[in-house]
Amino acid sequence: MPLTPEQLAEIEEARSEPRQTLRATAPGMEAHLYTAHPVLDHGLVRVIDYMGDDAAITQAARVSYGRGTRAVSNDEGLIRYLMRHWHSTPFEMCEVKFHVKLPVFVARQWIRHRTANVNEYSARYSILDREFYIPAPDQLAAQSTVNNQGRGAVLEGEEAARVLDLLREDAMRSYDHYESMLSQDGQQGLARELARMNLPANIYTQWYWKIDLHNLFHFLRLRADAHAQYEIRVYAETMCRIVKDWVPLAYAAFEDYRLDAVQLSGKAAQVLRRRLAGEVVTQDSSGMSKGEWREFEAVWG
Amino acid sequence: MPLTPEQLAEIEEARSEPRQTLRATAPGMEAHLYTAHPVLDHGLVRVIDYMGDDAAITQAARVSYGRGTRAVSNDEGLIRYLMRHWHSTPFEMCEVKFHVKLPVFVARQWIRHRTANVNEYSARYSILDREFYIPAPDQLAAQSTVNNQGRGAVLEGEEAARVLDLLREDAMRSYDHYESMLSQDGQQGLARELARMNLPANIYTQWYWKIDLHNLFHFLRLRADAHAQYEIRVYAETMCRIVKDWVPLAYAAFEDYRLDAVQLSGKAAQVLRRRLAGEVVTQDSSGMSKGEWREFEAVWG
Amino acid sequence: MPLTPEQLAEIEEARSEPRQTLRATAPGMEAHLYTAHPVLDHGLVRVIDYMGDDAAITQAARVSYGRGTRAVSNDEGLIRYLMRHWHSTPFEMCEVKFHVKLPVFVARQWIRHRTANVNEYSARYSILDREFYIPAPDQLAAQSTVNNQGRGAVLEGEEAARVLDLLREDAMRSYDHYESMLSQDGQQGLARELARMNLPANIYTQWYWKIDLHNLFHFLRLRADAHAQYEIRVYAETMCRIVKDWVPLAYAAFEDYRLDAVQLSGKAAQVLRRRLAGEVVTQDSSGMSKGEWREFEAVWG
Amino acid sequence: MPLTPEQLAEIEEARSEPRQTLRATAPGMEAHLYTAHPVLDHGLVRVIDYMGDDAAITQAARVSYGRGTRAVSNDEGLIRYLMRHWHSTPFEMCEVKFHVKLPVFVARQWIRHRTANVNEYSARYSILDREFYIPAPDQLAAQSTVNNQGRGAVLEGEEAARVLDLLREDAMRSYDHYESMLSQDGQQGLARELARMNLPANIYTQWYWKIDLHNLFHFLRLRADAHAQYEIRVYAETMCRIVKDWVPLAYAAFEDYRLDAVQLSGKAAQVLRRRLAGEVVTQDSSGMSKGEWREFEAVWG
Structure with missing residues (x-):
């Protein structure tokens, strides 16, 4: 809560x-x-x-x-x-x-x-x-195979369980150590501005x-x-x-x-105009790079 | 009003x-x-x-x-x-x-x-x-003789009257011409984005x-x-x-x-410390330039 | 120059x-x-x-x-x-x-x-x-009749000549008075920070x-x-x-x-998709306002 | 290096x-x-x-x-x-x-x-x-006892050793787990954007x-x-x-x-002026709070 x-x-x-x-x-x-x-x-x-x-x-x-x-x-x-x-x-x-x-x-x-x-x-x-933060099971995703900066399929079975265990255990252990370093019980106690460096990014x-x-x-x-x-x-x-x-x-x-x-580049707008006029445009005749053509087709078919 | x-x-x-x-x-x-x-x-x-x-x-x-x-x-x-x-x-x-x-x-x-x-x-x-905006008489000031960026004494007599007349007349005339350029009465009428360039900075x-x-x-x-x-x-x-x-x-x-x-430079703070200790400090022994010393004395005597 | x-x-x-x-x-x-x-x-x-x-x-x-x-x-x-x-x-x-x-x-x-x-x-x-700044004759335009914030046809003949005369004369007169107010010849001379208010926006x-x-x-x-x-x-x-x-x-x-x-709104993208599929779309069936449809047609016909 | x-x-x-x-x-x-x-x-x-x-x-x-x-x-x-x-x-x-x-x-x-x-x-x-980042021993400081946001004495002996061990071990373990979650060796491999959450703030x-x-x-x-x-x-x-x-x-x-x-508040400048004039000023007569007076004395004695 x-x-x-x-x-x-x-x-x-x-x-x-x-x-x-x-x-x-x-x-x-x-x-x-x-x-x-x-x-x-x-x-x-x-x-x-x-x-x-x-x-x-x-x-x-x-x-x-x-x-x-x-x-x-x-x-x-x-x-x-x-x-x-x-x-x-x-x-x-x-x-x-x-x-x-x-x-x-x-x-x-x-x-x-x-x-x-x-x-x-x-x-x-x-x-x-x-x-x-511990991800819900449906958000525990694998690295995307097509996009360096994205997620692929949801992890399943033992791999998912192992990841959740690691995340939970590391978080708890880091926090335990954070507290024990801060503690002034029988010791001086580390400065807060230093102890915090032990905490992971999901806090x-x-x-x-x-x-x-x-x-x-x-x-x-x-x-x-x-x-x-x-x-x-x-x-x-x-x-x-x-x-x-x-x-x-x-x-x-x-x-x-x-x-x-939808944002159309000058080239993309040109392709749409040609299509509206009945022309069949290919990547070759579009003036776009392969990557750009792929993104264009994903939106316009 | x-x-x-x-x-x-x-x-x-x-x-x-x-x-x-x-x-x-x-x-x-x-x-x-x-x-x-x-x-x-x-x-x-x-x-x-x-x-x-x-x-x-x-x-x-x-x-x-x-x-x-x-x-x-x-x-x-x-x-x-x-x-x-x-x-x-x-x-x-x-x-x-x-x-x-x-x-x-x-x-x-x-x-x-x-x-x-x-x-x-x-x-x-x-x-x-x-x-x-036409300045009130007590704000109609001469150029400062010590500061390029400031005012000196208030203008008086005929000079003040002359200035106020010029400001008022030029403002009115500019606005009359602004209106006559804009007018679509018997003419096309100049674009607003152009006509405005005739208006003075006191509008x-x-x-x-x-x-x-x-x-x-x-x-x-x-x-x-x-x-x-x-x-x-x-x-x-x-x-x-x-x-x-x-x-x-x-x-x-x-x-x-x-x-x-009051903001004290490192040097100015040093001078105050020496003064508080009873020393008489002059510009020469202060490490400050003439301009800075003048500003320092204006605040601290 | x-x-x-x-x-x-x-x-x-x-x-x-x-x-x-x-x-x-x-x-x-x-x-x-x-x-x-x-x-x-x-x-x-x-x-x-x-x-x-x-x-x-x-x-x-x-x-x-x-x-x-x-x-x-x-x-x-x-x-x-x-x-x-x-x-x-x-x-x-x-x-x-x-x-x-x-x-x-x-x-x-x-x-x-x-x-x-x-x-x-x-x-x-x-x-x-x-x-x-005095506009060149081909930039001396009338107020647009369709766009509050734009220009229409170029002014011609006497109207153009009148406007150019007004702009030139007002600029020169304002500057003459700026100089005469600043002058310290036989008078105190108005502060620069005040005299500037007489200058028009085309300076x-x-x-x-x-x-x-x-x-x-x-x-x-x-x-x-x-x-x-x-x-x-x-x-x-x-x-x-x-x-x-x-x-x-x-x-x-x-x-x-x-x-x-070209930036397409969600609605505009929808219209293009329907057109590409062979449908004839009108403003009524586009979901766009008249103004938006006019702007859309200006780009896409 | x-x-x-x-x-x-x-x-x-x-x-x-x-x-x-x-x-x-x-x-x-x-x-x-x-x-x-x-x-x-x-x-x-x-x-x-x-x-x-x-x-x-x-x-x-x-x-x-x-x-x-x-x-x-x-x-x-x-x-x-x-x-x-x-x-x-x-x-x-x-x-x-x-x-x-x-x-x-x-x-x-x-x-x-x-x-x-x-x-x-x-x-x-x-x-x-x-x-x-693992602090050098002379930077391994205790929490300040006077300032919530600062450091006190340097940690010594066993406490220092314990802290350094915890920081080093937690960092290494977190990184090991980061790598093992990312690994695509015999498993899908967690997305990078998720795995990074296990890494502590001293990376x-x-x-x-x-x-x-x-x-x-x-x-x-x-x-x-x-x-x-x-x-x-x-x-x-x-x-x-x-x-x-x-x-x-x-x-x-x-x-x-x-x-x-040195930045002097209006009150602090007043106190300095009175001191320069020979007066002995106390916190009571300074108009400053205790905290402000303490900070003032730290600079001016």
Whole structure:
């Protein structure tokens, strides 16, 4: 269970005290506030705060476009127009702050997105909890044979059992040794900032992560993608569901113009034009490399 | 008067509809929401939205420091500790969005702060209003004789009158020509994106400007400083008053550790140590250049 | 002519002194170094410094991918793979520094790209030169009748002459008054930081602008686009030619996967699939709005 | 020894081929290019590329200040002036690219500096080497008793031996299991992106890290500080020595105005003024908290 009774009590308390505000509120997001969405075996995502809603996006766009914007008659149309034409600044006018609990190896991928504000639990200052990510059996996958950076078939039988045993035992032993090195019982006790180096990358950490909607969409496009590693994708998918409730119009535009979008290179667009004109195009006559042609065919047949 | 009756009606409407929220609220900031603070002759600053309060800063710090933070017993002490030791990430957990109306030459300085989100009125898309900044007589200053980048005495008599006449007349004439080039009355009418090039830098523009508290403090430290140009400083000072009401503990720490702080170089610290030990130090024996010694004496006598 | 004899002499001197270095060098870029490329009537772009070449991109990618990268046998294939799959960090490993002279209204658009380093000529500190952008006759366009943010037909006859006269006369008069307000001849002389407010947006400014290749590509994609305003597009196009000589493989990939690329929304991709299958799709049955359908047909007929 | 024979051969080759360039070169930096500076037991720092030198800083400043800058007669004085007055943009005009090999727990601290470009070795894509950081005996410190985030006395005798044994054995066992899970010998072999989760935080990773001089100085001020963890401080100190050879004037100014500087709060400055006037000030009469007074006395006695 990802949250302690104390944390659950805190959440309940925070959720029981509505306050008055003159700010824009998003009802769909109020319903999510503080509530922990479980992810993986011990992880979670929960919304700590947010700023703005769909109307905040169009309000900012109308500052830019002045009276001229009245031409686009409604918020949905305007939001779709902004998304389609890569006018990103109005989406930056919304902001969200998440509390996330996640394995360290996921955190290391995640942090590469630089346009966010982060406060992470400090293992230099405090002692980490004994919580480790152990994959569920259906996620215990073999190395892909076609993609260096991917998974193949699910491991089975004895191999699967052996891997799970190793992961569990190494995690427990490392943590036991972490504690015994830290201990001040009959010894000085190693500094926390040193002892932590013994802990494996599947230990859980946590952070507050704050980001604007434009940069969050960029993160989600990359991390909710089928090529993203499963362990970060489930966080992105959880956030997608939350964002859909927060800014439904912006999320629908994001889905159509980003998540479901297809990017065609100049060469690929040319091939499609020829096909539409009835021509049969082969890799040879496409101007594309084998790798690119394979990727093109995977989408267009 | 900086706001139209329509805008005032909108503000009144927005302020008359309190909503319920489970988010953190800052009572001092609720009182400012949407209200226009006049700046210069036609400018304004008003808060459109905010996220977080003093407690959001310590909450984020406590995520980082875990159980260890209980040692710092109260929020004020913790906030002062964070500010003193340049722990900036907890301050990034608060966010604010302003609507600002300002002359273009001020906007050009302002935008050099890159860590903010901006939606500016587009003169490519829309037609600018006939509003220009004309300095008040007590701000009509001569070039400084000691500082290339500063002002000296206030202009007086005929020279002052002449300058004000030129500024006013050139502004009006430029705007008249802007309108006549745009006009489609009996002619095609020049494109907006071209006609705007005739407008001088004292014309007003406006934008939404969103920034986190850490970066806002950085902006305010530079722009509320005595060396900042008066026309941007008055905006910074207005924001200082607003931030003080929003996050009073953080603002007090900012005042003590940033606005009122004195930075000593290694050499300057050495001179102070020798003075405290009773030595009389001169520029020659200080190791400082003339310019640096002059700046040092201006602070320490 | 955009450069003074002194500047030309400086360029000649800098170009006449080759030095020895152990760093990567790009022969195509060495040929551009310091040379001024004229843009508009008084503007220019010139390369002041650069870091890296095509090989620096693949070198960085090979750090990330380790021994595994040997699978992609050559630099060109690897660079195309990186561009196709939005692996942007290797492109960030190249950097370039430009000297740009440009009208203020172009500078105001340009600066909205925040991921660059900038040092601009300070009109607070120094006096601007009497140089203004006056459009060439074939760029003196009417407001577009279909796009608020664009140009229509070229102005002709008397209207064109009137506009050019107004732009020239207002520029000259504003500058005369700028000088007369600054003058310390028989008067105190207005502060530079104030006098500059009288200058129109077609006056030229200049800056050093430094950016990494990934962010430069992002800038070029938006500003070399047909929808960008002509006066910034010509700068972007000049830079495109320079970048092509600097990193020919990366530029070719950028051209195919970004400049010439077509972005299909989920709905648009669906329509193409149906068309390829022989179906006749109308706006009604496409699921797209009128505006989106119009944009779709403009590309796909 | 931190580098393989192959890498050493590559370095030798790169260093043996000087090329001609028209760019600014920094002789002190050329001497460092590609050479590996060992750090910790298996780590390293080496310069891969650089842009600019001391003159590039003043050149950029002179673009900003125009003819006015001639008043500051020499490069050293101008660079010190810029540093003293926080004019950071000219320092952004220099750029450097490092290759760094470092333990993962150090990498996790390091990456929090967001204003850099990074390409890290991907353990999703490739297999990590069997290299772990094991502290030297004089760095095996106990938890500080006064600072949650620091080290106390060095561990001795049996406790030290026990800790080193645990760290070494856990590292070796984790790596053995990593290899056995990856192995495709008689089994499918776990995906690399999963197997890596078993590796502890003292395993070495490596990356290319590129940053401008202003942001590098910011990093060095925080990480070469006495309060920084030893394991990152040694990297910062190595870089300080390199930067000193690269831009000697800028580094000297950085040393005096940042590394050796003392920051006084408004209250602390007040206390110094009273002391200089002969008054004996106590914590009670200082207006400072106990913690702040303790820090103040540590510096000023």
